[in-house]
Amino acid sequence: DSGVTQTPKHLITATGQRVTLRCSPRSGDLSVYWYQQSLDQGLQFLIQYYNGEERAKGNILERFSAQQFPDLHSELNLSSLELGDSALYFCASSVAAGAREETQYFGPGTRLLVL
Amino acid sequence: SQKIEQNSEALNIQEGKTATLTCNYTNYSPAYLQWYRQDPGRGPVFLLLIRENEKEKRKERLKVTFDTTLKQSLFHITASQPADSATYLCAWDTGGFKTIFGAGTRLFVKA
Numbered sequence: 180d181s182g183v184t185q186t187p188k189h190l191i192t193a194t195g196q197r198v199t200l201r202c203s204p205r206s207g208d209l210s211v212y213w214y215q216q217s218l219d220q221g222l223q224f225l226i227q228y229y230n231g232e233e234r235a236k237g238n239i240l241e242r243f244s245a246q247q248f249p250d251l252h253s254e255l256n257l258s259s260l261e262l263g264d265s266a267l268y269f270c271a272s273s274v275a276a277g278a279r280e281e282t283q284y285f286g287p288g289t290r291l292l293v294l
Numbered sequence: 295s296q297k298i299e300q301n302s303e304a305l306n307i308q309e310g311k312t313a314t315l316t317c318n319y320t321n322y323s324p325a326y327l328q329w330y331r332q333d334p335g336r337g338p339v340f341l342l343l344i345r346e347n348e349k350e351k352r353k354e355r356l357k358v359t360f361d362t363t364l365k366q367s368l369f370h371i372t373a374s375q376p377a378d379s380a381t382y383l384c385a386w387d388t389g390g391f392k393t394i395f396g397a398g399t400r401l402f403v404k405a
Contacts, residue, residue: 222383288335
């Protein structure tokens, strides 16, 4: 158990809908990262937050947004969902600001299925 | 663009043998590489980190090497066991707080 929690575990929704994925980092970790993993794409970095502020952005679609709250939990919002958004979404956390040698601790993931 | 490549084919080996997985990178010189293990449907778990000035790193049955001339990292599991069967990912930072993961190599260890 990494100490990172994600809810829900599974999510089934329809195209065009909007969903929110939630992540609680390990106790004491200030950084939260979001990743998307689909069968044909591997693990893709979406976005990172550090202590409430956006720190780095990857290949995150404009339909997706995220935020980190004062209690350090984070939410990833996915809107206007398409079939291709079906994937595993992982949250990870690390102690500090994503210094180059920091280990990331991954949560169990949320499996999203868009029908 | 920066790229990290792993052998996408699965690796099948017999229990007790040494498994060797490869990670190649292009268009960038990472200061370090990380290796993670991922089981089906679960999040990756950190295993080892090796810096560019380190040729080799060991942890129990695991060994990682980093060859900046060949732009390659090798990940070895000695005396492999069926429980080592998983997907192994290599990752690097891009210098801008982004981490790039390879696609991973699936390892199957047969008893």
